[in-house]
Amino acid sequence: MSDSSRVRSGSTLEIRDLQVAVEDKQILRGVNLTVRAGETHAIMGPNGSGKSTLAYAIAGHPKYTVTGGQVLLDGVDLLELSVDERARAGLFLAMQYPVEVPGVSVSNFLRSAVTAVNGEAPKLRQFAKDLKAGMDALSIDAAFAQRNLNEGFSGGEKKRHEILQLELLKPKIAVLDETDSGLDVDALRVVSEGINRFRASGETGVLLITHYTRILRYVKPDFVHVFAAGRVVEEGGPELADKLEAEGYEAYTKASA
Amino acid sequence: MGLETKPLSSLHAKSSYDPADFEVPTGREEEWRFTPLSRLKGLHDGTAAASGSVLVTVDAAPEAAVETAGRGDARIGAAYVPADRVSAQAYASFEKATVVTFPREAVASAPTVITFTGSGEGAAFGHTVVVLEPMAEAVVVLEHTGSAVYADNVEFVVGDGATLKVVSLQDWADDAVHVSHHHARLGRDATFRSFVVTLGGDLVRLSPSVAYTAPGGDADLTGLYFADAGQHLEHRLLVDHSQPDCRSNVVYKGALQGEGAHAVWIGDVIIRVEAEGTDTYELNRNLLLTDGARADSVPNLEILTGEVAGAGHASASGRLDDEHIFYLQARGIPFDEARRLVIRGFFAQLLEKIELPELRERVFARVEAELER
Secondary structure (H helix, E strand, C coil): CCHHHCCCCCCEEEEEEEEEEECCEEEEEEEEEEEECCCEEEEECCCCCCHHHHHHHHHCCCCCEEEEEEEEECCEEHHHCCHHHHHHHCEEEECCCCCCEEEEEHHHHHHHHHHHHHCCCCCHHHHHHHHHHHHHHCCCCHHHHHCEECCCCCHHHHHHHHHHHHHHHCCCEEEEECCCCCCCHHHHHHHHHHHHHHHCCCCCEEEEEECCCHHHHCCCCCEEEEEECCEEEEEECCHHHHHHHHHCCHHHHHHHC | CCCEECCCCCCCCEECCCHHHCCCCCCCCCCCCCCCHHHCCCCCCCCCCCCCCEEEEEECCCCCEEEEECCCCCCCCCCCCCCCHHHHHHHHHCCCEEEEEECCCCECCCCEEEEEEEEEEEEEEEEEEEEECCCCEEEEEEEEEEEEEEEEEEEEEECCCCEEEEEEEECCCCCCEEEEEEEEEECCCCEEEEEEEECCCCEEEEEEEEEECCCCCEEEEEEEEEECCCCEEEEEEEEEECCCCCEEEEEEEEEECCCCCEEEEEEEEEECCCCCCCEEEEEEEEEECCCCCEEEEEEEEEECCCCCCEEEEEEEEEECCHHHHHHHHCCCCCHHHHHHHHHHHHHHHHHCCCCCHHHHHHHHHHHHHHHHC
16 A cells, blocks of 8 residues: 555455354354444344443453454454554453442553553653543542552442543544443443543544433444344434334344244 | 470460470471472581581671670560471570660660671571660661571560561572571560561571560561472461450562572461450562462461451462563563563562662662562
């Protein structure tokens, strides 16, 4: 690729025929999906359809075995990279259940992560400023930075903390795994605003995994994909979410059963 | 002096100043079954010749009186009667004891650092007595370095209302053998804080024990160890609640890595009939970082009264949590650093208990260095 043909701001995540198993059980059965910079894709589907498996397999969780296919970020196959290399390549996964890590403070963790992703340690003063601004924007209390990572956090605090990381790490592509689950309306709005700030530049892509349409009122998707039995069974624009809102997933679960 | 027995409890029933009162351990005894006797270099069977030397130096707070005492000194053995063969051997074999005294109501303005430096071949025996007279307050650091085959006893006599904080750092060379008893005797409303850090040595067997002579005693025993390939690090704790309304809290955490890394933790707590209102808790956690490492963890809680304020124990040994590592790696942090962060976190709450910032940093740096190995 020559320099002139390369679009600087155009990151693309291409999932090609992705097949994933967990302990010999096939979960994903050939997923195809392309997310370009500036696009937000919602993946919706019933419980057990493989939505979270898609998220964790892309991020490289050791529990998931890729049995076929590719996941390309700007042409680089992420599946060839370690978990941390994928993150440094520009992938971010906001987790549904962020794990508690005793004895590791939020500020220490965030500084380590920013250092790793940027390839150099941030200036302490600048980092403190960015952190404070990020926490203020998400209505996170200042004392939070000294707490142990996710330890004793409420569901809402955990999700806000995930979005704080999203904003500090500035990835190319963000996969948000049920970030809306367990949030009350106020928290949902705060979290959605964070996601919208992240995508405002138009240079980032978002893959938003959700069971419910509620978050899509705050974070408008460009595309909606319906997942059932480990593959995409229907695709469309935002109007597809409205249809799901009205009719539920019944038609898809029956079809796949 | 002859054999004394404490018939009330099945734990640590026997004590004597004379090694001949204890059978030579065979390795089948409950108290010796985890210890590789062949690596004790004769400390347990009387064959270790006292031809080595461990140099003891004291950098004392100005309020402290430091003396070198002969075997006949009445303060030696006043608080502690050896509870096993090696301890009795050490008691029978030391030549000079170090006695550090903090006078009544003295508040030490600086830590007192006692350094034990081994210089190679041959066994050595030692005895140390730290006395806090009533209402005194002091911080004492015991630091062990160099190469040695060393058996010793340390007595902490904490007077009424006194506060003693001890940090004992076992940072021996790789070939060192160290068998040690730390016994604290607490007066009325006395406070004792012990922080044990064991990193170096081929074999370290350290037995901290606490006894109370009056109500209101408060003991906090914290330990941190890091066993590398081939190292045997053993900590045997005994808290003997024989007085009402005393408190004890034991927290030991260790990490192990490499073939043959072995950690042993024994946590014995006795709450005797007369010790009503006792509040005690003990916890041991082991982090197994590689295959080939082994942790034995045995808490024993013997309660002889129904009137306790609280009594509990917990013990767990496990591997690094894959989910912790995944979470950190998913944020771009490389595996080695993620591992380091999680292990550091495992020890973090313990390290915070070391109130001397300089010492805390040093211990921290040593733990980090262990992780680099």
